[in-house]
Amino acid sequence: MTGGSRFRGWITRRSLIRGLAVSGALGTSLAAYAGGIEPLSLTVTRYAIATRAHWPPGFTLRIAVLSDIHACEPWMSAARIAGIVQRTNALGADLIVLLGDYVAGQNFVTRYVDAAEWAPILGDLHAPLGTYAILGNHDWWEDRTAQKRGAGPTIAGAALERAGIRVLENEAVSLHVSNHVIWLAGLGDQLAFVPGLKRWGRKRGGIDDLAGTLAEIPEGAPTILLAHEPDIFPKVPASVALTLSGHTHGGQVRLFGYAPVVPSRFGARYAYGHVREHTDLIVSGGLGLSVLPVRLGAVPEIVVVELSGGTVA
Numbered sequence: 001m002t003g004g005s006r007f008r009g010w011i012t013r014r015s016l017i018r019g020l021a022v023s024g025a026l027g028t029s030l031a032a033y034a035g036g037i038e039p040l041s042l043t044v045t046r047y048a049i050a051t052r053a054h055w056p057p058g059f060t061l062r063i064a065v066l067s068d069i070h071a072c073e074p075w076m077s078a079a080r081i082a083g084i085v086q087r088t089n090a091l092g093a094d095l096i097v098l099l100g101d102y103v104a105g106q107n108f109v110t111r112y113v114d115a116a117e118w119a120p121i122l123g124d125l126h127a128p129l130g131t132y133a134i135l136g137n138h139d140w141w142e143d144r145t146a147q148k149r150g151a152g153p154t155i156a157g158a159a160l161e162r163a164g165i166r167v168l169e170n171e172a173v174s175l176h177v178s179n180h181v182i183w184l185a186g187l188g189d190q191l192a193f194v195p196g197l198k199r200w201g202r203k204r205g206g207i208d209d210l211a212g213t214l215a216e217i218p219e220g221a222p223t224i225l226l227a228h229e230p231d232i233f234p235k236v237p238a239s240v241a242l243t244l245s246g247h248t249h250g251g252q253v254r255l256f257g258y259a260p261v262v263p264s265r266f267g268a269r270y271a272y273g274h275v276r277e278h279t280d281l282i283v284s285g286g287l288g289l290s291v292l293p294v295r296l297g298a299v300p301e302i303v304v305v306e307l308s309g310g311t312v313a
Contacts, residue, residue: 030296031294033296034253034294034295034296035293035294038295038296038298038299038300039075039288039289039293039294039295039300040075040080040300041299041300042083042084042087042287042299042300042301042302043299043300043301043302044087044091044301044302044303044304045284045285045301045302045303045304046303046304046305046306047274047282047303047304047305047306048305048306048308049242049274049280049282049305049306049307049308050308050309050310051241051242051279051280051307051308051309051310052238052279052280053222053223053238053239053240053241053242053279054220054221054222054239054241055222055241055307055308055309055310056178056180056182056222056309057309058309059178059180059308059309060306060307060308061094061095061177061182061306061307061308062091062092062093062094062095062304062305062306062307063093063094063095063096063097063224063244063304063305063307064088064091064093064095064096064097064127064302064303064304065096065097065099065244065282065284065302065303065304065305066084066088066096066097066098066099066125066284066287066302066303067098067099067100067101067228067245067246067247067284067286067287067303068099068100068101068136068246068247068249068284068286068287068288068290069081069084069098069101069102069118069122069286069287069288070101070102070103070104070105070106070138070286070287070288070289070290071102071103071104071112071113071117071118071288072104072106072109072110072111072112072113072288073109073110073111073112073113074109074110075109075288075289075293076113076287076288076289077113078113078117078118078121081113081118081121081122082121082124084287084302085121085122085124085125087302088125088302089124089125089126089127091302091304093127093304094127094128094129094177095127095128095129095130095131095132095175095184096125096126096127096130096131096132097131097132097133097134097184097226097244098122098131098132098133098134098160098165099133099134099136099226099228099244099245099246099247099284100133100134100135100136100137100138100139100189100228100246100247101136101137101138101139101228101246101247101286101288101290102115102118102119102122102136102138102139102156102160103115103138103139103142103143103156104138104142105138105142105288105289105290105291106289106290106291106292106293108292108293115155115156115158115159116159118159119156119159119160119162119163119165120163122160122163122165123160123163123164123165125165128177129175129177130166130175131164131165131166132165132166132167132168132173132184132186132226133160133165133166133167133168133186134167134168134169134186134187134188134189134226134227134228135154135156135157135167135169135188135189135228136189136228136229136246136247137189137190137191137192137194137228137229137247138290139154139155139156139157139189140154140189140191140192140193141191141194143155143156147193150193151207152169152207157169167186168184168185168186168187168226169186169188169207170186170187170188170207170208170209170212170213171185171186171213171216172184172185172186172213172214172216172217172223180222181221181222182221182222182223182224183217183218183221183222183223183224184223184224184226185213185214185216185217185223185224185225185226185240186213186225186226187208187209187210187213187225187226187227187228187232188206188207188208188209189206189207189208189228189229190206190208190227190228190229190231190232191205191206191229192205192206192207193205193206193207194206208227208232210232210235210236213225214237214240219239220239222241223239223240223241224240224241224242224243224244224307225240225242225243225244226243226244226245227243227244227245228245228246228247229245229247229264230243230245230247230248230264230266230270230275230281230283231264231265231266231270232245233245233270233275233277233281234277236278236279236281237278237279238278238279239279240279241279241280241307242279242280242281242282242305242307243279243280243281243282244281244282244284244303244305245270245281245282245283245284246283246284246286247263247264247283247286248262248263248264248270248271248272248283248285248286249285249286249288249289249290249295249298250271250272250273250283250284250285250286250298251268251271251272251298252289252290252291252292252294252295252296252298253294253295253296253297253298254272254296254297254298255296255297256297257297259271259272259298270283271283272285272298282303282305284301284303285298285299285300285301286300286301287300287301287302288300
């Protein structure tokens with residue numbers, strides 16, 4: 001080997017060692033950010049939707065959406081939930097909706113925040129048309145009594161009701177605003193009884209009843225649907241102006257806008273954001289953490305939707 005070859009080899013080895021050191025430092029920094037900075041961040045994501053379904057002409061409804069709180073310390077303490085409530089109230093929404101998964105959903109915690117703590121804080125949410133909620137899969141999965149019973153009420157649902165928040169489970173309510181009537185429908189969870197199948201002998205599946213829920217609404221009436229998991233969306237009729245979902249956390253880890261793991265049988269199709277197919281869907285990235293205590297490229301968010309009539313391309 002010539003001297004030049006030895007020199008080039010030495011540079012390559014030294015560069016490799018330096019590169020590995022830099023990569024290690026970057027990896028450590030990225031892990032610290034994903035585990036300790038982004039999960040505690042908060043942003044407001046706004047959407048303006050001109051629905052193609054029936055909607056009162058000239059009327060715009062502002063909806064604030066909170067999803068996947070997953071109350072636990074140190075990631076989602078009672079104090080942090082109170083801060084989220086305060087920021088949500090300041091947004092001036094006509095209506096506030098909660099899309100489920102209030103309980104922890106993971107084991108990497110220093111303390112579980114009980115429903116008796118987080119529910120009264122959420123009860124401080126205020127909007128002219130009120131605050132309405134649905135339940136998520138973790139609200140069922142972590143309630144062993146409800147799992148054994150094979151039915152509600154759940155601890156989370158009862159706590160929300162005591163806090164003055166109406167929980168919709170396969171039911172619809174009419175909202176009267178500006179001489180218009182808007183219908184809000186809440187779907188039962190689609191995955192309520194999946195875990196614990198062998199231990200408790202319960203059948204696999206959920207408690208969702210889309211047809212029965214929408215049957216409560218007059219034909220052609222302006223309708224918004226709350227569904228924790230977005231997987232129901234292909235079955236939602238085009239007459240529904242907007243479906244609001246959570247559950248996916250936007251993948252919780254998004255690399256260059258792509259989530260490699262999404263808890264949906266449709267993969268990334270309904271992972272996050274505004275989806276327009278036969279009607280409109282918005283999937284919130286949520287606020288908390290489940291399974292693992294990391295978020296990367298999926299900043300916790302409050303969603304604000306301005307829903308109006310009309311057609312957009």
